[in-house]
Amino acid sequence: MAETRDIFMVCNNVEELGGLQRWAHHVARLFALRGHRVHLIGVTHADRPHDYGQDPPYTITTLHERRPPPRRGRLSRLRHRATVRRGAVRLSALFRTARPGGVVIAAQVWAMEWVVRADTAGMPVIGMSHESYTATRQSSRYRRVKRHFAGADLLLALTGADADAWAFDEMSNAAAMPNPLHVTPVSASSRTEPVVVRLGRLSFEKGQDMLLEAWAEVAPRHPSWRLRLYGTGPEEGELRRRAAELRLDASVEFPGATSDLEGALTGASVFALSSREEGFPMSIIEAMAYGLPTVAFDCAPGVRELLTDGHDGLIVTPGNVMEFAAALDRLMDDARLRDSLGEAARVSVTRYAPDAIIDRWERQFALVDRRL
């Protein structure tokens, strides 16, 4: 029987509405259900806090009342450093309350800057990377991940392929830890509504522009079908303009953001993931849980980890809009194919059932526990 531990989960903030925060609250709750004492820690407050439920079975702390100054110029770098030091003092105080066997999880690299400067009271530190290796490689986070996570006891990536990429790139502490399934569907899609659905921020990275182009190829052949792009974001205006330009006003809907995930997914028959970059796309997991077949660009190892091409989804060469359109076309034409892929998805997604994932976490805790 695994022992119960103090688990400190340190994130940039724990209040915002976002994938990482949703993951953090979910996993914190799952740890707590196993009897662990969980401390969820945000470095700063969010501008617009989201309601993650009343009386959580874990404590929530935010280190700074005000957002630390950005690091531009020499003076503000000094100020930033002083702020981090103050935050690290608070963090150290929290860490000191831990019983033997505690662990620290730095869920994001920015938060890790505080953990690095805090006294972890001998606890092992587990760093996490919540995006694909390639995405990090192309961003300014790369250097910080290499610097701050090098000394961590473990660096957890979302997929085996990403962990391998980090390991090959001299992060020998790399291992993999997928996110747990965070929805418990009571019903599934009947896959009869003539709707293709996409949930996610309307942004360049999420590639709704490519989805619109693909849709323009298939829509004329399927006049009764609709494409529903849930979400809001910086590209909304541009996407609406593009949809009009492609004469898709009649078949494309922009219903905005929704909190009714179940309604959005059960009201559709196909899920389309058209992103340019992804980590471990939770939206695919959700779609699978509700029995939707997915068409996805092969834009990150996470896609292949979740889907098996032709078994529970269709995977398309990144950026190949025609191939994407052809895959949509196949599914829209063939109700039996939708059913077989959708049902297979519902079964295969149980790999990410919370119990299985928390078991994996506890094995990792035991591995980094150095009290022997």
Added chain:
Amino acid sequence: MSCSEPDVTVVVIVYNDAGRLARAVRSVLGQSLAGVEVVVVDDASTDATPRVTAALAAASPDRVRVVTLPENSGGCGRPRNVGIDHARGRYVMFLDSDDTLDPHACRNLVTAAENTGAELVSGRCVRVLPEQEQNWYPSLYRESRVLANILEDPDLLYDTLSTNKCYRRDFLEREELRFVDRLHYEDLLFSAQAYVGARKIAIIPHRVYNWLVIPGGETLSITHRRAELRNFADRLEIHRRIDATFRAHGAAELAKLKNVKFINHDLLLYLRELRSRDPEYRREFLALARSYLGAMDPAVLEECNQMTAIAGFMIREGDVEAAMAAADHAPKKNGPPTLSIEPIEHEGRIYWSEAALESELGRRVLDVTDLGIHSAPLGTLRLGGRLDAMRREGRELFLAGDVINPLGRIDAAVELTGKLEIRDRRRKGRAFRVPVTLRREGARITWQARFVPARRIRPIGLVDQTWGLWLSVKADEDTITVRLTSTGTAHDGVAMPVRPRLSRVVGDHLEAYVAESGELALRIVGRRFPARFTLPLLRRISRTGLGRTWWHALMRAEKAVLGRLTARATKIAVFNRVLVRLPIRKGAVVFESHLGAQYSDNPKYIHRELRERGTPHQAIWSYSTSTRGFPKDAKLVKRGSWAYFRALARAEFWVDNQGFPALLTKRRQTTYIQTWHGSAFKRMGFDEPTVKQSTRNEQLRLRQMIGRFDHFVIRSEHDVRTLIGGLGVTAEPLRAGYPRNDPLVTGGDPEELADLRRRLGLEDDGRTVVLYAPTFRTDENGRPAARFELPFDLDRFARELGDSHVLLVRAHYLSTAVVPPGLRGTVIDVGDVHDVTPLLLLADVLVTDYSSVMFDYALRDRPMIFYTPDGDDYVDRQRGAYFDLAEHAPGPVAGDEDGLFAALADLDGVHRDHADRRRLFVERFGEYDTGTAAKAIVERFFAGGRSG
């Protein structure tokens, strides 16, 4: 933990290495996996090692045990075996006292073993040099893998280290795995036995082992003393035993793969260094290698890489020169190959040596036709040259030797000039040059040089201690690089005085030697006072801890500064901030075709129109590698050079068909006419999947490039729908048609055509001219493949149509196709003809696939055949197309060779049956090509002479 069984026992072997042992042991004790113990096996050290081991054991009595051998074993085998005998862990690993383990090595290896049930887990080893790190066989360690046995990936045999691996102890016991004693390379045999015995093997990409390499250190490690023949003899003995092991396991396939590896890797390693060894050594080496290879099944050679197979074959034949030449052609780190042998032509094919003619196997192994030695532009070949005399004559140095002339390609009629280049071996581009006289003696080319070294060669000293000797030979318009080596002892003991700029304290003579790469070289030595004392002292200082740190910092800084100065980014920054402030030169027009590869296409025909009108414009042409084929009356600038950027900055017009360097800002006063290079069948620009998928920054960069166009030449409204949309062109479409297609409508320049016919040997030729002009294919990385493999049988063409037809093969300019010399006169490679337009005029029929040449040739109203053996895959998977080829093609689409030959046999039928489709094709895709494009463009932009 002392009472429970540890997870891992790390056997650390040491012999007289008191200085580094503690570091190695600490790397084990600091492992993130807790249950790790150390067994130090001291191979009877005579230095302070016993004291160190005692201290280590006293500090961690429950984790470190020490075993001391009664007498020195002279190798690594026996100490490691003793270590295995003392191990108590479930897993065993090996560590040498001068290396270290990665902090997470044990945890990662053991976790992989436990998760997969593997008996042998291998992780990535990194060679750590003072200035850099090198992965050991990185391709094997890209990702985590589990193999049921070694046959699933025999390439693992390349990683012969025993130290980057973790072995289950019960596996070692079951297989009775131990190291051999008294032989070097014990690792090779041990690894082979472990690989073949393991029931499951796991691979992890994590770094586990740091192999700390000290190059040129006083105490050379065993593997570094490769120069010793005894080592080679040991290696062969180890290989014989590996053969026996594989035989005992019934693993014939593995034995073959191992031998392939021996030839591809081990043999090549020795052969590459053989030129730096004396004749005596070479003889003995040959005898040893010949005895081992002679006993090997020659079928192995057919599985080896081309050059190593040749090397193996020539060793078996006893021809060490030809074997060394093969190694010259397969240099380290995929460097440029040197051709240092004169191949022969026999029955229409090219062979490495005459030995080919004696056996079937020889003909297969030694066939090097596909290297294209007979057809590659001379300037792209790097030839081997030799030194056979070197002596001091008073203050002068006299050098003489010869250069190979492969297949007599360096024409006897051409005048040769050349320079001896004394190149700084550390700094690309820095060299002293001395004129040489070149002479022909029969087929041979000989060279001589005479100069006063002290006056011609002025090294700095310390930072440039070695210099390579090269020749640069100019034959007509080709510049051929010749790598020199020594035939044997001609260079021995020759030294000449020299005055380094840092004074004679840092050296006073240059001494000739042959470097391990085989290159003839000079090195600075100190023979007189004071350098005799100061140079060794300075060298010693640079090897001490602090000295080394400073030295490497200095070298790094120099490299960084030099790199920065010549970097493209620097030139672009200077362009954008400084050069664009220079005054515009009225009338200057910079032309470029295919990034400087050719004098061709629309820019050529605009230039020609300008020239014919005699307008006062100055034409500046950009070239990428060689000036051959570029017009003599234009100013030529090398693409990417300072002159190129200066010309672009000051030009009144930019005219090109692809794109000037990204990120260059075009000035408002410069007019950019983008002619493009063909209508689109394949999807282009933002319609291409790779571009769609790319990041916002990459897309912005492309938009910036395209946003510079002021005018975009098109030849139909199809171009508006495809190119202008796909590339996101914001410039004004210039509905003029393509200048390059004017001759296709009006008939072209008869003189130019006659010239071309003469050049290709087609004068007074009644045969039907078939032009085959396919587009490029991509390699596995998605880049254009350098070699285009012809997708039909050329011999069949010669057999069936050779009497009445002649085939011109033109690969896309990004790739080359090789036509065997035996088909000379029937199949002609026209890849080096710059401009395709005259070829289109010459051709009676065009065979293509997806190349945009289809749109141009259609204007000729002659038969066209579309040969698309990889059709669906090419169109659907790789690029996607703007229209269905079969639906619109103005000629038959053949999916296989038989279809192609059937169409070629009935050209009249092809012509007749597709007349309507050809007309429709031209209407649809070439409506503006009416033969007046160049005129229209010149009149619009250049008619006023030096206008504003």
